[in-house]
Every structure is written in structure tokens, then in C-alpha cells.
Amino acid sequence: MNEVKIAVLGGEGTGKSALTVRFLTKRFIGEYASNFESIYNKHLCLEGKQINLEIYDPCSQSQKKKVSLTSELHWADGFVIVYDISDRSSFAFAKALIYRIREPQSSHCKRALEPAVLLVGNKQDLCHVREVGWEEGQRLALDNRCQFCELSAAEQCVEVEMMFLRIIKDILIHCKLKEKRRSSGSKSVAKLINNVFGKRRKSV
Numbered sequence: 001m002n003e004v005k006i007a008v009l010g011g012e013g014t015g016k017s018a019l020t021v022r023f024l025t026k027r028f029i030g031e032y033a034s035n036f037e038s039i040y041n042k043h044l045c046l047e048g049k050q051i052n053l054e055i056y057d058p059c060s061q062s063q064k065k066k067v068s069l070t071s072e073l074h075w076a077d078g079f080v081i082v083y084d085i086s087d088r089s090s091f092a093f094a095k096a097l098i099y100r101i102r103e104p105q106s107s108h109c110k111r112a113l114e115p116a117v118l119l120v121g122n123k124q125d126l127c128h129v130r131e132v133g134w135e136e137g138q139r140l141a142l143d144n145r146c147q148f149c150e151l152s153a154a155e156q157c158v159e160v161e162m163m164f165l166r167i168i169k170d171i172l173i174h175c176k177l178k179e180k181r182r183s184s185g186s187k188s189v190a191k192l193i194n195n196v197f198g199k200r201r202k203s204v
């Protein structure tokens with residue numbers, strides 16, 4: 001069983017809960033409790049692999065709050081960073097979150113490889129009052145080795161599902177690479193030990 005942990009982060013009211021609930025229940029209910037944090041659990045089968053998925057949806061976070069993320073960086077295998085395309089300040093907050101995740105010292109928290117990140121421009125149905133261009137989102141993602149998409153939790157069920165499946169697949173690829181590195185690392189340590197003791201044995 002593969003364990004996959006995703007933290008859904010972003011500015012206040014960007015639609016973190018709407019996206020999470022849409023993925024888990026296929027529904028958009030409009031208003032979501034924002035005064036408590038939740039970890040949702042879901043079992044799924046993806047490309048023949050059994051996955052135990054946990055999704056962390058924090059309680060309402062003030063954008064003025066310091067972007068510390070220490071516990072999230074220890075807990076999560078991947079991040080969905082959400083901004084609202086009709087709210088420029090939420091894009092600035094998403095940028096700060098991505099910079100924090102990509103800081104060199106952050107990668108020491110849980111892993112040898114940097115975590116998977118998917119940047120999401122939500123509320124695409126509000127494109128008539130758009131404040132953040134599609135290209136800006138794409139550029140931020142490209143510059144920081146993130147995946148990117150724009151969608152609407154309110155109007156697009158399939159796209160939301162595809163978005164979560166995309167980050168899960170990305171996390172599984174990262175896990176595979178990590179295992180490969182670990183096993184090739186232990187092989188080279190074994191080789192080194194063998195060389196050293198092999199040489200000693202010869203000289204006795």
C-alpha cells in the first residue's frame with residue numbers, strides 16, 4: 001500500500017476546501033467551515049497501485065501570517081498551492097509559499113528529493129474579473145519546478161479530479177526515484193565496505 005500525503009495550502013478564501021470536497025465527494029456546496037483544520041482520508045486505486053491518500057486542509061490562514069510551514073514540510077509528500085485568479089494578493093501569497101517550499105533547507109525536512117508541488121489558479125469561472133494572467137501562473141510554476149493548472153472548483157468536477165490525480169502520480173514518481181537513490185546508495189556503501197575488508201583480508 002502506498003501512503004500519499006498532500007497538503008492543500010493557499011490564501012484565505014481561495015477555494016482550498018471547495019477543491020478538496022469536490023475531489024472527495026464530487027460536489028460543490030458553496031460554503032465551507034473554515035475555523036478548523038481537517039485531514040481527509042481516501043483509498044484509491046491508480047494505475048494498479050493501492051493508495052492510502054491523506055489530504056490536509058488547514059483552517060483559514062491569514063495571508064499576513066508568517067509562512068513558516070515547518071510541520072507541513074515534515075508531514076506532506078506533496079503540495080497543492082491554491083490562488084484565486086481574481087485576487088492578486090492570493091497569487092503573491094502562493095508565490096511566498098512556493099519559495100518557502102523550494103528553500104534549500106526545506107528539502108532536509110523529510111526527503112532527499114524536493115517535494116512535488118502543483119500550483120492551481122482556482123475560480124476560472126471568474127475570468128471576467130481576472131487579476132492574474134494564465135502566463136503568470138505558468139511562469140511561476142515553471143521557474144520553481146511545479147506543475148500548473150487553472151480550473152474552477154465551482155464548475156469543473158473532472159478537471160479537479162484530474163488535478164489531484166496529477167499530483168498523486170507526481171508524488172509516486174518522486175517516491176520511486178527516492179527508493180532508487182536509497183538502494184543505489186546502500187549498494188555503493190556495501191561495495192565500499194567490501195572493497196575495504198576485501199583488501200584487508202588479502203593483506204593478512
Ligand SMILES: Nc1nc2c(ncn2[C@@H]2O[C@H](COP(=O)(O)OP(=O)(O)OP(=O)(O)O)[C@@H](O)[C@H]2O)c(=O)[nH]1
Pocket residue numbers: 010011012013014015016017018019029030031032033034058059060061122123124125126151152153154155
Ligand atoms: N466563483 C467561484 N467561487 C468559488 C470557487 N471555489 C470556491 N469558491 C468560493 O470561494 C469561497 C471560499 O471557498 P473555500 O473553499 O471556503 O476557500 P478556503 O480557501 O478553504 O477558505 P479558508 O479556509 O477560509 O481560507 C466560498 O464562498 C466558495 O463558494 C470557484 O471555483 N469559483
